[in-house]
Amino acid sequence: MSKIEIKNVSKIFGPKPERAxxxxxxGIPKNEVQAxxxxxxxVYDISIEIEKGEVFVIMGLSGSGKSTLQRLLNRLHxxxxxxxxxxxxxxxxxxxxxxxxxxxxxxxxxxxxNFAILPHRTVMGNVEFGLEIHGVDxxxxxxxxxxxxxxxxxxxxxxxxxxxxxxxxxxxxxxxRGLAVDADILLMDEAFSALDPLIRxxxxxxxxxxxxxxxKTIVFVTHDLDEAFKLGDRIAILKDGVMVQMGTAEEIITNxxxxxxxxxxxxxxxxxxxxxxxxxxxxxxxxxxxxxxxTILHRIRRAGLSSMLLVDSQRILHGYLKxxxxxxxxxxxxxxxxxxxxxxxxxxxxxxxxxxxxTEVINLYSESTGPIAVVNDNNKLLGVIVRGAIIAAxxxxxxxxxxxxxxxxxxxxxVS
Amino acid sequence: xxxxxxPIRDWISAAVDYLSTQFSVVFDSISNLVLFLxxxxxxxxxxxxxxxLIVVLGLITYRMAGWATAGVAVAGLFIVENIGLWVxxxxxxxxxxxxxxxxxxxxxxxxxxxxxxDRFNGIIRPLLDFMQxxxxxxxxxPAIMFFGLGLVPGVIxxxxxxxxxxxxxxxxxxxxxxxxxxxASDAFGATRAQKxxxxxxxxxxxxxxxxxxxxxxLGLSMVVIAAMIGAGGLGAEVLRGIQRLEVGQGFEAGxxxxxxxxxxDRITAGFGQIKKPQ
Ligand SMILES: Nc1ncnc2c1ncn2[C@@H]1O[C@H](COP(=O)(O)OP(=O)(O)O)[C@@H](O)[C@H]1O
Ligand SMILES: [Mg+2]
Numbered sequence: 001m002s003k004i005e006i007k008n009v010s011k012i013f014g015p016k017p018e019r020a021x022x023x024x025x026x027g028i029p030k031n032e033v034q035a036x037x038x039x040x041x042x043v044y045d046i047s048i049e050i051e052k053g054e055v056f057v058i059m060g061l062s063g064s065g066k067s068t069l070q071r072l073l074n075r076l077h078x079x080x081x082x083x084x085x086x087x088x089x090x091x092x093x094x095x096x097x098x099x100x101x102x103x104x105x106x107x108x109x110x111x112x113x114n115f116a117i118l119p120h121r122t123v124m125g126n127v128e129f130g131l132e133i134h135g136v137d138x139x140x141x142x143x144x145x146x147x148x149x150x151x152x153x154x155x156x157x158x159x160x161x162x163x164x165x166x167x168x169x170x171x172x173x174x175x176x177r178g179l180a181v182d183a184d185i186l187l188m189d190e191a192f193s194a195l196d197p198l199i200r201x202x203x204x205x206x207x208x209x210x211x212x213x214x215x216k217t218i219v220f221v222t223h224d225l226d227e228a229f230k231l232g233d234r235i236a237i238l239k240d241g242v243m244v245q246m247g248t249a250e251e252i253i254t255n256x257x258x259x260x261x262x263x264x265x266x267x268x269x270x271x272x273x274x275x276x277x278x279x280x281x282x283x284x285x286x287x288x289x290x291x292x293x294x295t296i297l298h299r300i301r302r303a304g305l306s307s308m309l310l311v312d313s314q315r316i317l318h319g320y321l322k323x324x325x326x327x328x329x330x331x332x333x334x335x336x337x338x339x340x341x342x343x344x345x346x347x348x349x350x351x352x353x354x355x356x357x358x359t360e361v362i363n364l365y366s367e368s369t370g371p372i373a374v375v376n377d378n379n380k381l382l383g384v385i386v387r388g389a390i391i392a393a394x395x396x397x398x399x400x401x402x403x404x405x406x407x408x409x410x411x412x413x414x415v416s
Numbered sequence: 417x418x419x420x421x422x423p424i425r426d427w428i429s430a431a432v433d434y435l436s437t438q439f440s441v442v443f444d445s446i447s448n449l450v451l452f453l454x455x456x457x458x459x460x461x462x463x464x465x466x467x468x469l470i471v472v473l474g475l476i477t478y479r480m481a482g483w484a485t486a487g488v489a490v491a492g493l494f495i496v497e498n499i500g501l502w503v504x505x506x507x508x509x510x511x512x513x514x515x516x517x518x519x520x521x522x523x524x525x526x527x528x529x530x531x532x533x534d535r536f537n538g539i540i541r542p543l544l545d546f547m548q549x550x551x552x553x554x555x556x557x558p559a560i561m562f563f564g565l566g567l568v569p570g571v572i573x574x575x576x577x578x579x580x581x582x583x584x585x586x587x588x589x590x591x592x593x594x595x596x597x598x599x600a601s602d603a604f605g606a607t608r609a610q611k612x613x614x615x616x617x618x619x620x621x622x623x624x625x626x627x628x629x630x631x632x633x634l635g636l637s638m639v640v641i642a643a644m645i646g647a648g649g650l651g652a653e654v655l656r657g658i659q660r661l662e663v664g665q666g667f668e669a670g671x672x673x674x675x676x677x678x679x680x681d682r683i684t685a686g687f688g689q690i691k692k693p694q
Contacts, residue, residue, distance in 0.1 A: 071599070074603050076599055076602055076603065100605045100606075101605065102605075103602070103603060103604065103605035104604065107604070107605070109600060109603045109604045110599060110600050110603040112600065114594070114596060116594060116596035116597050118597065118615065118618070118619065119619065120618045120619065120621070121618075129604070130604040133601065133604040133605060133606045133610055133614070134604070134605070177600075181604065
């Protein structure tokens with residue numbers, strides 16, 4: 001069972017929404033519906049299942065219905081049609097009291113772009129707010145608030161008022177207020193959009209770090225694709241109230257369904273999205289641990305490489321050899337062709353996991369002189385990273401297929 | 417022009433007679449409540465030695481408005497005491513405070529209700545606009561019709577005259593609470609009462625206090641006018657000065673009114689800015 005099931009949900013603003021549905025069912029777009037009927041389409045016929053522990057991002061241009069969709073989840077907006085099932089319960093059927101009760105149980109509140117913290121309360125008072133609403137007694141909520149204040153790094157500011165804090169710190173208060181409550185679902189609406197880029201990135205990193213420990217179910221609204229791809233396990237892209245695409249970052253980048261999504265994807269800072277696995281190249285030639293020095297030199301020369309990875313028959317990576325050093329050695333010991341390379345010739349290369357982000361790969365690349373090998377958890381060689389592929393990935397319109405690479409050919413590449 | 421006179425005065429008298437006999441219980445209770453409040457405020461203020469009251473008011477003014485204003489207030493209060501207007505001064509203060517009790521008791525809930533209901537706001541708004549365009553002494557007429565002469569109609573007229581800004585500004589303050597703050601509370605599962613007392617009222621407080629300030633200042637101006645129907649206090653001193661053409665006496669009473677106005681204004685203007693102690 002999914003944590004949140006959104007089933008064919010629509011929200012039309014205005015009286016007699018049936019008029020809008022009739023038109024929408026015929027495929028008439030939102031702006032025409034609005035011109036003809038005066039009804040505003042918030043969202044139309046959206047179905048999503050959000051899993052427990054997932055960061056689900058809702059993305060789209062301003063006015064595309066992101067906030068509306070998010071507010072349907074806790075019924076700050078009443079859905080016009082459809083069902084919303086959270087923890088197995090249909091919230092659209094709840095009466096006022098049940099709803100209040102359910103919100104307390106299921107939601108860690110909301111975090112907003114403009115922070116929406118109480119100006120007359122201190123940091124402590126704000127962080128306590130949710131617990132206070134839930135009727136938690138004073139001593140307990142103090143204690144819990146203090147813990148969360150430390151988690152978000154606001155210790156020392158407990159008695160400050162919001163007006164004395166920077167934007168980033170105010171948003172930490174907003175976040176802490178949600179985290180203080182022991183409920184699973186956290187709703188964040190453009191939570192970092194008002195922060196300047198550096199603080200913003202810092203907050204994103206911290207959110208990811210917190211999430212890896214807390215495992216909340218986060219529904220995050222943003223209009224920024226970089227942010228969406230950085231934070232989202234999955235992303236839904238909305239346009240004029242309709243969901244045009246849903247999937248992981250890679251699915252969306254590699255296969256944008258239409259021009260709208262393509263336009264988004266083109267504006268993307270790709271380093272955060274692509275992984276070593278996406279851009280690695282098949283290994284054209286390797287040396288075998290049982291190969292003698294001459295064989296290895298021959299292979300190196302034929303492949304025209306400056307270095308060569310050394311693997312065993314399981315393709316487990318043992319190291320790499322430098323062309324120059326091998327040639328020197330062969331000159332010295334020309335007698336014994338079968339002699340295997342001395343261990344001083346075998347260097348250990350930089351290795352990355354296929355899930356390693358491109359940003360990190362780039363860092364490694366600029367620091368290392370040898371090859372960068374992509375290996376799995378068992379140190380099995382999957383591919384290599386070459387400079388050209390990094391540059392290609394950073395340029396717009398790149399699709400991984402372009403370099404002829406797929407996972408199979410990478411792992412099953414024959415030693416040539 | 418016409419052979420007869422339209423008997424408006426007879427109709428009104430009949431109607432007022434009818435109402436005041438039919439609802440005599442209501443009017444009597446209101447009268448008693450007003451008298452009770454005014455008497456208690458007055459007795460409370462006058463049992464204190466003037467020096468004590470001067471110090472207390474001075475400290476409050478200091479807390480709300482700083483040294484300079486507190487200095488002016490204390491000097492003013494000494495002058496009032498010195499020129500023999502101490503009792504009248506405190507009578508007026510008691511009248512203003514009593515009227516303000518009613519203003520707050522009715523104005524706050526009405527303002528809160530107006531903020532929550534566009535329909536009620538739509539009804540009450542033109543009414544408040546109309547009330548503010550009327551000259552102050554017009555309010556005295558219906559008040560004396562039902563309560564006769566004296567301080568009770570004075571307080572009632574003051575109440576009616578002074579309530580609009582509080583309703584208006586309470587309504588405004590609550591409506592100006594950022595939508596996201598309400599959404600955040602709702603998202604935590606706040607009840608209506610929790611939202612009102614933990615979010616809307618505290619956030620609206622500076623605006624509400626501006627309403628209290630305005631209504632007190634309007635109340636003070638009305639209480640002085642209400643001396644015309646026998647409400648007493650400083651207004652009566654001003655009136656006496658005017659009627660007997662004793663310019664100096666009238667001026668002294670006027671000065672005392674100004675001193676009271678400054679003190680009340682500075683104290684209540686400070687309310688809105690108070691922060692919770694750190
Ligand atoms: N309370 C409302 N009443 C009427 N229309 C609304 C309301 N809230 C949002 N809308 C409309 O619904 C559409 C989607 O808005 P919203 O969900 O806020 O978009 P986003 O968050 O993607 O910018 C917009 O056209 C907006 O004008
Ligand atoms: Mg929005």
